[in-house]
Amino acid sequence: MKTNELPKYFKNIDDELWFEEVEVEKKDLKISYKVNKCFSYAKSPYQEVALIDTNAFGPCLVLDGVMQTTSADGFIYNEMITHIPVLTHKNPKNVLVIGGGDCGAVRELAKYEELETIDMVELDELVTEECIKFLPEISGGPSFDKRINFKFGDGVEYVKETDIKYDIVMVDSPDPEGPAKDLFGEEFYKNVKRTLKTDGVMVCQSESPMIHRNIIENTRKILKNNFKIVKTYIAFVPTYPGGIWSFTMASDVYDPSDMDVNRLPLETRYLTKKIVKSCFDLPNFISDLK
Amino acid sequence: MKTNELPKYFKNIDDELWFEEVEVEKKDLKISYKVNKCFSYAKSPYQEVALIDTNAFGPCLVLDGVMQTTSADGFIYNEMITHIPVLTHKNPKNVLVIGGGDCGAVRELAKYEELETIDMVELDELVTEECIKFLPEISGGPSFDKRINFKFGDGVEYVKETDIKYDIVMVDSPDPEGPAKDLFGEEFYKNVKRTLKTDGVMVCQSESPMIHRNIIENTRKILKNNFKIVKTYIAFVPTYPGGIWSFTMASDVYDPSDMDVNRLPLETRYLTKKIVKSCFDLPNFISDLK
Numbered sequence: 316m317k318t319n320e321l322p323k324y325f326k327n328i329d330d331e332l333w334f335e336e337v338e339v340e341k342k343d344l345k346i347s348y349k350v351n352k353c354f355s356y357a358k359s360p361y362q363e364v365a366l367i368d369t370n371a372f373g374p375c376l377v378l379d380g381v382m383q384t385t386s387a388d389g390f391i392y393n394e395m396i397t398h399i400p401v402l403t404h405k406n407p408k409n410v411l412v413i414g415g416g417d418c419g420a421v422r423e424l425a426k427y428e429e430l431e432t433i434d435m436v437e438l439d440e441l442v443t444e445e446c447i448k449f450l451p452e453i454s455g456g457p458s459f460d461k462r463i464n465f466k467f468g469d470g471v472e473y474v475k476e477t478d479i480k481y482d483i484v485m486v487d488s489p490d491p492e493g494p495a496k497d498l499f500g501e502e503f504y505k506n507v508k509r510t511l512k513t514d515g516v517m518v519c520q521s522e523s524p525m526i527h528r529n530i531i532e533n534t535r536k537i538l539k540n541n542f543k544i545v546k547t548y549i550a551f552v553p554t555y556p557g558g559i560w561s562f563t564m565a566s567d568v569y570d571p572s573d574m575d576v577n578r579l580p581l582e583t584r585y586l587t588k589k590i591v592k593s594c595f596d597l598p599n600f601i602s603d604l605k
Numbered sequence: 606m607k608t609n610e611l612p613k614y615f616k617n618i619d620d621e622l623w624f625e626e627v628e629v630e631k632k633d634l635k636i637s638y639k640v641n642k643c644f645s646y647a648k649s650p651y652q653e654v655a656l657i658d659t660n661a662f663g664p665c666l667v668l669d670g671v672m673q674t675t676s677a678d679g680f681i682y683n684e685m686i687t688h689i690p691v692l693t694h695k696n697p698k699n700v701l702v703i704g705g706g707d708c709g710a711v712r713e714l715a716k717y718e719e720l721e722t723i724d725m726v727e728l729d730e731l732v733t734e735e736c737i738k739f740l741p742e743i744s745g746g747p748s749f750d751k752r753i754n755f756k757f758g759d760g761v762e763y764v765k766e767t768d769i770k771y772d773i774v775m776v777d778s779p780d781p782e783g784p785a786k787d788l789f790g791e792e793f794y795k796n797v798k799r800t801l802k803t804d805g806v807m808v809c810q811s812e813s814p815m816i817h818r819n820i821i822e823n824t825r826k827i828l829k830n831n832f833k834i835v836k837t838y839i840a841f842v843p844t845y846p847g848g849i850w851s852f853t854m855a856s857d858v859y860d861p862s863d864m865d866v867n868r869l870p871l872e873t874r875y876l877t878k879k880i881v882k883s884c885f886d887l888p889n890f891i892s893d894l895k
Contacts (some may be wrong), residue, residue, distance in 0.1 A: 333635075342639075343660035345623075349633035368867040370633035371816070388815065391888070525678065525843045526661075551841060551849040551888075553815045558848020559841040594881035598681070598841075598875040 322356055322365050322381040334367060336382050340527060346382070346554070348372065354449040359441040362493060366449035372554055374450050376417055378442070378489055384417050386452035388553050391585045392463065392520070393419035393453070394562065395550040395594070398586055400483050400518040400564055401427055402574040407482040408432070411510065413470035413498070415487035416442035418454035425460035425582040433463045434479070440467040471497045474506035481511055486519035499530065501537045508541050514568040521547065524601045525557035533605045538565040546571055548594040549601065550585070561601070571595060612646055612655050614670040624657060628674050630711070630817060636672070636844070638662065644739040649731040652783060656739035662844055664740050666707055668779055671749045674707050676742035678843050681875045682810070682850065683709035683743070685840040685884070688876055690773050690808040691717055691856055692864040697772040698722070701800065703760035703788070705777035706732035708744035715750035716870040723753045724769070730757040758786065761787045764796035771801055776809035781820065791827045799833050804858040811837065814891045815847035828855040836861055838884040839891065840875070851891070861885060 326333045331349055338344040348369040356365045365377040373386035384392065397420050401407055409432040412420050416437035424433045437443055443465065446454040466473070474484075484507050488498040497503055498519075507517050522530040531547065538545045542565035552560035564571065572595070576588040616623045621639055628634040638659040646655045656665040663676035674682065686709050691697055699722040701712050706727040714723045727733055733755065736744040756763070764774075774797050778788040787793055788809075797807050811821040821837065828835045832855035842850035854861065862885070866878040 338661070341660065343641070345635075345637040347635040347637065370631065371628070390890075523843075549841075551839075553813075553848040555848075558843040558845075584890045587886060587889060587892075589883070589886040590888060593879070593886055596877060596879040596883050598880060599877060600680075600874045602877075 320356070321353060322363060322377070322380065323351070325350065334369065334377065336380060338526065348375070348382075355445055356475040357441060357445070359439050361439045364439070364441050364445055366445050374452065376442070376446055376450055376453075379493055381490060381492075382554055383420060383431050384450070384453055384491060385554050386450065389417070389419055389453045391550055392552050393423050394583050394586045395548070395560075395562055396420055396485055396487055396503075396518060396520060397423035398473065398583070398591060399548060399562065399571060399594070400485060400516045402562065402564065402578055402591055403569045403571045404482055404514075404516045405569065407516075409479070409481050410434070410483040410484045410485065411436065411479075411481045413474070414438070414488055414489070414495070415477075415485070417446040417450060418443060418459075420485060420487050421459070422455040425463060426582060430462060433460070434466055435463065436466045436468055436470045436473045438467070438469055443467075451498060471503055471506075474503065477510060479510070480515075482515055484511055484515065484517040486517070488520060490522070499534065501540070504537050504541055512557045514566070515543075516564060516569055518562055518564040521561045521563040523555060523557035524549065524559050524561050524604065528604060529562070531561055534563055535605060538563060541565070543567045544570050545598065546595060547601075547604070549597060550594060610646070611626070611643060612653060612667070615640065615643070624667065626670060628816065633720070636664070638672075639864060645735055647731060647735070649729050649743040651729045654729070654731050654735055656735050666736055666740055666743075669783060671780060671782075672844055673779060674709060674740070674743055675738065679707070679743045681710055681840055682842050683713050684873050684876045685838070685850075685852055686710055686775055686777055686808060686810060687713035688869060688873070688881060689838060689852065689861060689884070690775060690806045692866065692868055692881060693854065693856065693861045694772055694804075695805050695859065695860045697806075699771050700767070700775065701726065701769075701771045702775045702777055702808065703764070704728070704779070705775070707736040707740060708733060708749075710775060710777050711753050715753060715867070716872060719753060721753045723750070724756055724777065725753065726758055726760045726763045727737070727755045727853065728757070728759055731755070745890040761793055761796075764793065764800045767800060767815075769800070770805075772805055774801055774805065774807040776807070778810060780812070789824065791830070794831055795825050804856070805856060806856040806859055807832075808852055808854040811851045811853040813845060813847035814839065814849050814851050814894065818894060821851055821853070824853055826894060828853060831855070833857045834860050836885055837887065837891075837894070839887060875878075
């Protein structure tokens with residue numbers, strides 16, 4: 316349903332429009348962005364989807380009042396969640412992306428010629444439609460590599476039911492609130508493992524080591540119960556509260572310390588051959604995490 | 606002058622007290638912190654000095670409405686600005702800190718037994734007094750290592766006039782607004798060089814590579830005009846807008862790639878022997894900077 320109203324988290328302050336994001340867990344921190352324009356705002360069956368143009372970070376995707384990705388820094392998140400598992404796997408052919416409706420992750424994956432199939436299971440088709448229209452810096456716009464298959468539906472159900480076995484599964488989820496809550500539970504990760512080949516690699520975004528330490532520890536605990544090798548890595552994600560973001564990857568076979576950095580595609584804006592290794596060198600206060 | 610009023614950047618929202626920080630340059634981004642308590646608020650001859658307790662990051666120092674350091678993440682900034690130049694210099698004996706009124710940098714320096722003299726020239730004695738009282742997590746509280754000498758006064762004048770020659774000069778400045786503006790100009794850096802021994806090392810905080818790219822480029826240009834070796838490194842500083850922070854070091858003799866990482870003191874919370882090296886591995890979009 317398209318709507319003409321403005322999102323309730325927009326505020327008019329001294330004749331300027333501002334988008335105010337409240338940190339979800341403790342509600343004691345807000346980031347506010349001056350808004351130049353609201354490209355689109357609509358309610359899908361799952362959430363409120365807004366595409367807005369901010370002065371500081373350009374066009375952005377906002378879901379239920381939470382900043383998801385911006386034109387200015389979305390490339391960092393997408394490069395980090397994509398290249399680390401692909402380089403860690405020695406010979407990947409097919410990849411499943413769960414979530415990732417902004418299409419930034421599948422666009423990064425398409426940089427690898429060796430991949431034959433890239434499946435994306437996004438719950439909310441409206442997110443993808445709007446990002447294709449209003450966020451081409453992330454989505455790449457309306458034309459997609461032929462290896463990419465959109466399968467709109469529930470990722471939790473998909474990994475329970477599919478017969479396909481993947482080399483890599485990437486869990487590109489929003490915060491564990493609302494429709495994404497199940498993407499942080501043990502049953503889901505057991506099914507992710509079921510969907511992987513025996514030498515498969517999985518990765519998930521595991522939230523901020525500054526603010527959501529309990530989420531990282533819980534995710535790591537679940538993954539350690541199910542995989543032999545579990546490694547957390549970090550990157551700067553300026554527009555997420557706390558600034559540092561963590562990702563956790565898991566496999567029974569492949570260790571990221573053995574990755575061949577020379578397979579990194581040339582066209583990256585954040586990652587270098589050095590950083591694909593050094594992102595695993597955690598500061599002491601993060602390596603303390605269980 | 607002590608005052609009983611609350612800072613004007615405090616806002617009462619739904620019976621909660623919030624501190625709202627506006628990003629200084631473009632004023633299009635705000636970070637807001639829920640405030641538990643205002644420990645102290647006073648106007649010095651130079652600026653408004655507030656010590657506040659935030660829910661998200663604990664006790665914090667705020668100068669003229671700009672967050673300077675928090676108990677939760679101040680250690681990252683202080684470790685980064687201190688250990689990199691000290692490890693880069695082969696045999697440092699005396700260090701000058703310009704600014705650094707929260708005492709976090711001198712406290713880090715005191716971890717090195719080989720240092721004989723640590724001079725700190727802070728403009729605003731009130732900042733130091735209040736941080737000693739209300740920010741012991743950063744300042745270390747009222748007792749200081751005997752090698753630390755407080756010289757309250759103008760750092761710009763100090764480097765113009767002093768006869769002392771230092772092994773290391775650290776410029777631990779606030780944003781280039783108000784009293785700190787001169788700390789970003791070429792005349793100041795020429796005098797910093799005058800104050801260094803011929804094999805001296807200097808470092809400065811050079812702002813955010815996301816938001817203040819012009820400041821980093823300008824700082825690097827000035828330093829390259831005056832030093833043979835100029836290297837920028839980065840760290841996560843969650844409570845600064847943009848999340849990534851940069852530091853730039855310069856020397857005519859010492860290159861950080863030759864540093865002896867084994868001299869790193871044991872008691873660090875952010876830095877590891879790997880990160881003192883990998884902090885110079887810049888993402889592509891930062892190494893693009895001139």
